[in-house]
Amino acid sequence: MAVIGAAVLIFGNALVMGYMERKLAGHYQRRTGPMEVGFHGILQLVADGIKLMAKQLIIPAKADKPLFMLAPILSFAPVFLPLLVIPFSDRIQAFDLNVGLLFMLAIASVNVLAVLMGGWASNNKYSMFGSFRAVAQSIAYEIPMLLSLLAIVFMTNTFSLRGVMEAQNVWFIFLQPVAFLIYLVCMVAETNRAPFDLPEAESELTAGFHTEYSGMGFSLFMMAEYTHMLIASCIATVFFLGGSSGFPLPYFEYTGIIWFLLKAYAFMFFLVWIRWTFPRTRFDQLMNLCWKYLLPFSLVNLLITVVVVKL
Amino acid sequence: MNVDVFEDERQHHFVLNMGPQHPSTHGVLRILLEMDGEYVLDPQPVLGYVHRCHERMGEFKPAKAFMPNVARMDYLGALIYNQGYAMLLERAAGIEVPKRAEYIRVITSELNRIQSHLLWYGAYLLDLGAFTPIMYTFDDREHILDMLEDVCGSRLTYCYSRVGGVCKDIDDKFIERARAFIERLRSRFPMYEDLVNGNVIVQKRMQNVGEYTPELCARFGVTGPLLRATGVEYDLRKAEPYSVYSEFDFEIPTEKKGDAWAAFNVRFREMEQSLRIVEQALDKLPDGEVMAPKVPKKLKLPQGDYNCSVEAPRGELSYYLVSDGSDTPYRIKVRTPSYSNLSVVPELCKGMMIADVVTCMGALDLVIPEIDR
Numbered sequence: 090m091a092v093i094g095a096a097v098l099i100f101g102n103a104l105v106m107g108y109m110e111r112k113l114a115g116h117y118q119r120r121t122g123p124m125e126v127g128f129h130g131i132l133q134l135v136a137d138g139i140k141l142m143a144k145q146l147i148i149p150a151k152a153d154k155p156l157f158m159l160a161p162i163l164s165f166a167p168v169f170l171p172l173l174v175i176p177f178s179d180r181i182q183a184f185d186l187n188v189g190l191l192f193m194l195a196i197a198s199v200n201v202l203a204v205l206m207g208g209w210a211s212n213n214k215y216s217m218f219g220s221f222r223a224v225a226q227s228i229a230y231e232i233p234m235l236l237s238l239l240a241i242v243f244m245t246n247t248f249s250l251r252g253v254m255e256a257q258n259v260w261f262i263f264l265q266p267v268a269f270l271i272y273l274v275c276m277v278a279e280t281n282r283a284p285f286d287l288p289e290a291e292s293e294l295t296a297g298f299h300t301e302y303s304g305m306g307f308s309l310f311m312m313a314e315y316t317h318m319l320i321a322s323c324i325a326t327v328f329f330l331g332g333s334s335g336f337p338l339p340y341f342e343y344t345g346i347i348w349f350l351l352k353a354y355a356f357m358f359f360l361v362w363i364r365w366t367f368p369r370t371r372f373d374q375l376m377n378l379c380w381k382y383l384l385p386f387s388l389v390n391l392l393i394t395v396v397v398v399k400l
Numbered sequence: 401m402n403v404d405v406f407e408d409e410r411q412h413h414f415v416l417n418m419g420p421q422h423p424s425t426h427g428v429l430r431i432l433l434e435m436d437g438e439y440v441l442d443p444q445p446v447l448g449y450v451h452r453c454h455e456r457m458g459e460f461k462p463a464k465a466f467m468p469n470v471a472r473m474d475y476l477g478a479l480i481y482n483q484g485y486a487m488l489l490e491r492a493a494g495i496e497v498p499k500r501a502e503y504i505r506v507i508t509s510e511l512n513r514i515q516s517h518l519l520w521y522g523a524y525l526l527d528l529g530a531f532t533p534i535m536y537t538f539d540d541r542e543h544i545l546d547m548l549e550d551v552c553g554s555r556l557t558y559c560y561s562r563v564g565g566v567c568k569d570i571d572d573k574f575i576e577r578a579r580a581f582i583e584r585l586r587s588r589f590p591m592y593e594d595l596v597n598g599n600v601i602v603q604k605r606m607q608n609v610g611e612y613t614p615e616l617c618a619r620f621g622v623t624g625p626l627l628r629a630t631g632v633e634y635d636l637r638k639a640e641p642y643s644v645y646s647e648f649d650f651e652i653p654t655e656k657k658g659d660a661w662a663a664f665n666v667r668f669r670e671m672e673q674s675l676r677i678v679e680q681a682l683d684k685l686p687d688g689e690v691m692a693p694k695v696p697k698k699l700k701l702p703q704g705d706y707n708c709s710v711e712a713p714r715g716e717l718s719y720y721l722v723s724d725g726s727d728t729p730y731r732i733k734v735r736t737p738s739y740s741n742l743s744v745v746p747e748l749c750k751g752m753m754i755a756d757v758v759t760c761m762g763a764l765d766l767v768i769p770e771i772d773r
Binding site: 114117118119120214215218283284286293294295365366367368369370371372373374 | 414417422525529530531604605753754755758
């Protein structure tokens with residue numbers, strides 16, 4: 090039941106996000122976005138999905154075939170797991186792990202391995218560049234991300250996402266604004282989205298790590314990316330915006346999911362918004378931002394939090 | 401090219417082939433980058449993918465019939481190429497051009513320059529990873545193309561200038577639209593300045609990238625906005641005023657630093673100056689004919705060498721024509737600015753990160769068909 094729910098959420102999210110991204114991008118750019126398939130193009134993503142599934146899988150001649158095939162699967166398969174521990178409302182949660190946060194971040198970082206495999210196995214210099222950048226970037230940004238969340242863990246004394254959600258009488262965005270900003274930047278970098286989309290930097294590396302992927306391989310990478318965006322947004326919602334809290338609706342222990350998803354998609358909207366607004370940073374600038382600014386700030390923030398909590 | 405068997409420390413390097421099909425080479429330029437990790441050690445441009453033998457073609461057709469060819473060299477500055485070539489033949493044959501025709505040439509050329517810079521502006525930001533600005537600049541550019549289409553009959557590869565004038569007079573509708581466009585673009589500049597030029601990521605990506613000096617420019621023959629970005633105020637429209645440019649009041653924007661950011665700003669400010677020229681030319685536009693009377697159908701150029709230079713969007717454009725007295729030139733040589741501007745790449749991009757190479761190439765504003773001809 091839980092797995093089916095997660096599957097519905099993943100594919101539904103890919104459809105909604107794909108449509109939202111293209112439609113929003115269109116409007117940012119003074120055009121209409123998809124309009125042809127269905128009313129205002131709502132069925133565009135269904136058509137695209139069918140097309141991608143029907144496409145030939147092209148494996149480059151000198152690619153490492155098993156790794157090349159495995160990489161997109163490895164990228165996509167684990168994304169079900171983090172969704173199982175997210176408390177979408179008071180009653181909608183598959184498992185309440187007492188190390189929920191660590192579990193989510195651990196699973197999410199498997200994606201790095203998949204990207205590295207895909208880039209390496211493609212036997213393409215651009216792909217290799219993209220995957221090297223992805224590894225450096227993801228590993229660097231995981232540290233301030235975790236540190237900013239740890240500040241909240243210290244306040245609530247629990248890694249459980251439900252525990253964090255229930256501990257919020259006041260949303261933590263007001264108590265931990267610095268942690269929130271740091272998390273927001275790290276979230277963009279972790280999901281490889283512009284302006285930190287260095288691993289797929291189109292104008293430098295053609296398409297980065299998925300240059301050689303076509304058809305389903307490509308769409309699995311894309312779906313994994315969208316699901317990672319959803320997961321990162323869900324963490325932000327739980328940790329900073331009080332999860333499913335909001336104006337009470339009838340059957341609130343279930344309908345809280347409406348508030349939850351609204352908040353999560355507000356973050357997704359933010360991710361789309363900045364992608365179509367900002368240019369890309371350079372790789373050394375990206376690393377400087379992490380090691381010179383985010384990391385010290387998150388450490389200081391953590392320290393202050395600890396002192397205040399102890400007092 | 402065998403790159404696998406270096407004997408020395410270069411065996412740790414690898415060669416990345418950027419282009420001829422690459423999103424940021426805008427056309428069919430190919431660059432071989434010898435890389436050490438993210439750093440480029442030795443960039444080598446490889447040319448010749450769109451070579452169409454234009455100069456050779458010029459030796460086989462009447463001098464007047466070469467006009468469409470020059471438009472196809474630089475598809476973004478075609479009217480300026482037209483103007484330069486027409487001026488060359490007029491100079492050779494001693495033909496006086498009516499004042500109105502000169503004004504119309506200046507108006508259309510400057511609109512063409514703005515159009516070229518607008519496209520570069522959008523495409524450059526696309527290279528830097530900002531997808532949206534190009535849609536806005538294309539929107540502005542579309543107005544120019546529509547206007548020029550009405551008067552010239554085509555949208556990119558114009559053939560508008562003739563020996564002795566221009567082929568078609570501009571009408572009141574064109575003037576009205578040009579004035580409206582000047583208003584429109586002026587009202588858009590603050591938006592571009594706020595959203596793009598003021599963006600900290602844009603500034604950090606361009607500042608201090610690919611610094612060069614006036615000496616380097618002199619060594620490689622770099623001209624145009626790139627030269628002016630180093631502080632040298634050299635623009636043929638002011639330095640050797642051709643056509644009727646001496647009658648207008650405009651400035652030559654310069655910057656000191658000579659990096660990608662300086663070149664970016666010089667080009668951006670040039671658009672404003674071009675607008676000023678167009679505005680003044682529209683105000684002063686004299687009445688009269690647009691074609692000189694009695695231009696011979698078969699234009700025989702007296703024996704000798706002829707030269708003519710104009711300021712194209714990317715720098716100094718020179719025509720050199722050797723005539724043997726017939727109506728077909730003995731030899732035509734075109735000095736195109738992008739070719740010289742490209743030649744600094746091996747010098748400029750040494751030791752850069754690959755992302756900076758893209759920034760640098762974008763700042764050069766290369767048009768590949770102009771390099772290959």
